[in-house]
Amino acid sequence: MALAKQYTETTQKARHSEAEYFEFERTSFGRWEYVNGEIRQMAGGKDDHNTIAMNVARALGNVLAPKGCRIYGSDMKIHTGDGVNTFPDVAVVCGERQYYLGKEDVILNPLVIVEVLSPSTEGYDRGDKFAHYQSISSLRDYLLVETHQARIRLYSRRSDYWEMREIVGGDSTVHLSSVEVDLALKDVYALIEIERSESGAEREDTR
Numbered sequence: 001m002a003l004a005k006q007y008t009e010t011t012q013k014a015r016h017s018e019a020e021y022f023e024f025e026r027t028s029f030g031r032w033e034y035v036n037g038e039i040r041q042m043a044g045g046k047d048d049h050n051t052i053a054m055n056v057a058r059a060l061g062n063v064l065a066p067k068g069c070r071i072y073g074s075d076m077k078i079h080t081g082d083g084v085n086t087f088p089d090v091a092v093v094c095g096e097r098q099y100y101l102g103k104e105d106v107i108l109n110p111l112v113i114v115e116v117l118s119p120s121t122e123g124y125d126r127g128d129k130f131a132h133y134q135s136i137s138s139l140r141d142y143l144l145v146e147t148h149q150a151r152i153r154l155y156s157r158r159s160d161y162w163e164m165r166e167i168v169g170g171d172s173t174v175h176l177s178s179v180e181v182d183l184a185l186k187d188v189y190a191l192i193e194i195e196r197s198e199s200g201a202e203r204e205d206t207r
Contacts, residue, residue: 021085022103031074033086035132042087045074045118048147048192052116053089056145059187060092060112064179069094069111077106078113081135090114092179109138111178116145130155134162140178149195150185170194 015037016024024039025032031042045053053074061071072091079085079100092112100106113133115125125144133142134157142155142162150170155162156177167174167185174183 018083018085031087033077033084035084035086042074045089045116049089049116049118051191052145052147052188053114055188055190055192056114056116056143056183057090059183060090060179060181063181064092064094067094069179070097072107072110075105078110078133078136079106079108080132081137082132084132086129086132088113089116094179108136110136111138112141112143112176113139114143114145117147141176143174143176145188147192150189152185152188 016034016039017037018034021032021034021039033040033042044050057071057073060069064071070093072093074087074089076091077085077087078091085100085106088110090113091107091110093107093110096109098108100108113136115129117125121129130142133139140157144153144155146152150168150172152167152174154165154167154174154176156165165174170186170189172185174185175181176183
């Protein structure tokens, strides 16, 4: 998810309350995230970024919607356990939906979160943003999807650590154990011109 700029009032106030954030967001255009008292504008993604996000949402929805799961795009906010409000590219909730403070545009209990990487925010998505997402007790799978080659990193929650698998190649699939779905990379990258990579390669790590 692309991050454009930080919002500050004319008083140059360094930190804002969450109530101020929600009021500001309610009356403003665009998407704004709330991180450690800062209000930050979320920029829109480019063509391939948006196409990949839609491809992922469609592929997941085709399998999971009949099972009662909802697939959300980048207009649905997620509230993390450490107090961040942000917009992932794709999120999956199965079963009862839990809303933060009764707000039906802020979800508390995603099982799966997907971020399509942008050059300006790849480090954030891999680092600080992932750390925020780890504070969501319901989250089981976190996917980072590259745009210029068929490569996905899947982080899966285990009992006391996160296991990372890197899946490469247009003929590969990613198994999401949290929702029992095999996500084919050919579906993720449909209509996308990508660099050639070794097909079927996979690497495993823990963190």
